[in-house]
Amino acid sequence: MDVTEDELLTAIRRVLSDAPPEVVVGVGDDAAVVRPGAGELVLTTDALVEGSHFVRGLTTPRDLGHRAIAVNVSDIAAMAASPRYALCALTLSDAVDAAWTMELFGGMREACDAFACTLVGGNLARGRDVTVAVTVCGEVASGRAITRAGARAGEVVVVTGELGSSSAGRRLRDRGPSWDELERAAIRLADRGQARVGEGALLARHGATAMLDISDGLCLDLARLCAVSAVGVRLRQTDLPVGPRATVDEALGGGEDHELLAAMPAADVGPAAAAMHETFGVPLTAIGDVTPAGLVLLDAAGQERPLPAAGWDHFA
């Protein structure tokens, strides 16, 4: 590193947003102090690890910082909560300098500003690889968080946005620099992540009984929702909102889409979809039915087969 730790901390502080009044003590002390709102706290942590989640040189530090915040905010959104505060435990390698680190924090600030949360604390360490470990603390009205556990047989499975685009983006990025507009959008999604905060709250208001964000692939995350809710699912392949440059396999198994997957009563789907389109311009698509048991895919040929086990296992 081309500066001392204290010099870098001083520079980082200049990149951060002004803290709102509920931040009593922000970056620079042993810990941050904040005034909580009236509801419950929602806490999540997620790390982006060099070589596993990103390749330095294939992503900009600004995009990486944005993504590190977004993937955490997406978990907050999946509880139908609102992000409030973020912290970052950052491991820097000898391969990055102060300018790179400033860009990373610039990207974190961009995302924090976009998602209306404040970076209130962090820590710097050194290691062989860069790791960006972020924690986000959010808030939700008491008793209003939507877990993975509430889906009931007879309900409908819905998903926001489009599936597979992040996987497609990673594939297309590796293919080389001659992309059309939709391909660029997929690559941007892969590089910067996204979070459906308003959409999560809207789904909760419109009757969602169980919800999660798709981070490890539709099939794997859907299987998790079913396991926790003790239900089954019958997924209809032809109804999947496959991203415009993605394949069906990428829609079924691709990780890091960060779309919201929810169960809700059939009667609520229409009003929820209309409100989602009107408020956010985001499609909400019914892709299957909650059943008493079993994980079934109705494929494009109309044949029922077991839901593929495809998905992102960090240890596979």
Place this chain on the structure above:
Amino acid sequence: MDVTEDELLTAIRRVLSDAPPEVVVGVGDDAAVVRPGAGELVLTTDALVEGSHFVRGLTTPRDLGHRAIAVNVSDIAAMAASPRYALCALTLSDAVDAAWTMELFGGMREACDAFACTLVGGNLARGRDVTVAVTVCGEVASGRAITRAGARAGEVVVVTGELGSSSAGRRLRDRGPSWDELERAAIRLADRGQARVGEGALLARHGATAMLDISDGLCLDLARLCAVSAVGVRLRQTDLPVGPRATVDEALGGGEDHELLAAMPAADVGPAAAAMHETFGVPLTAIGDVTPAGLVLLDAAGQERPLPAAGWDHFA
């Protein structure tokens, strides 16, 4: 890894403490949901990185897990707050297996139980090196957090416990396996960390105006406290409570002691020290005076010299 991610997550959940009633949603959903207390929230994050903070093989995973929690709780203690919830973003390498990981979580649980906090969430990733990134969320009565900013000229600088023992422990551990009891205690401190939670609250009740925990070495952390408080200090070397197997240099510059360093009015020191001894059996020692400006060490020969810049800079 010798198991799948979901198998490992299931095993980890079995190692964790039963969650108290204020944990509405614990480990296993997109995010944890907890009910906050009446006061303010205190948030901190800190990572232990293989090769930088520990060498696998020289520490047990159980000690490493304990230390990852303790170093964070120490930051909460330094605000005079109480730890409540912990999260862990864990990066595992190919060199560790499920049994190692279970031991790590066992150590985190031990520490959480000791410090009365609950591990409510986490994340698993894979990388070249092990990184244990922990976030702790604590609570403090509104307006009662002690920052680094309140020290005033004329006050006294005090420190809990003994200094340099963690550094001494690292040195002694490398020397080989023929240690006496005090040496073993120093090595244990280096391996497992510590946090002075009750002691921090006691110092706040007894008039502490500024406080931090010594993580990067007495001189460096004292300089930081003085910078934020816009004061100076005159440190008396002969009054330092040097650990029984530590050197004066280790007491002045050794990192990771996790003792509390505070400023308080001179009249409060006696009662605070008496209460500290009676309640916790921990010494509280006056080691210097807060001055209007300048960082001065009164050395063993009675000579004044500039406070050494010694300390732990992660990028030096």
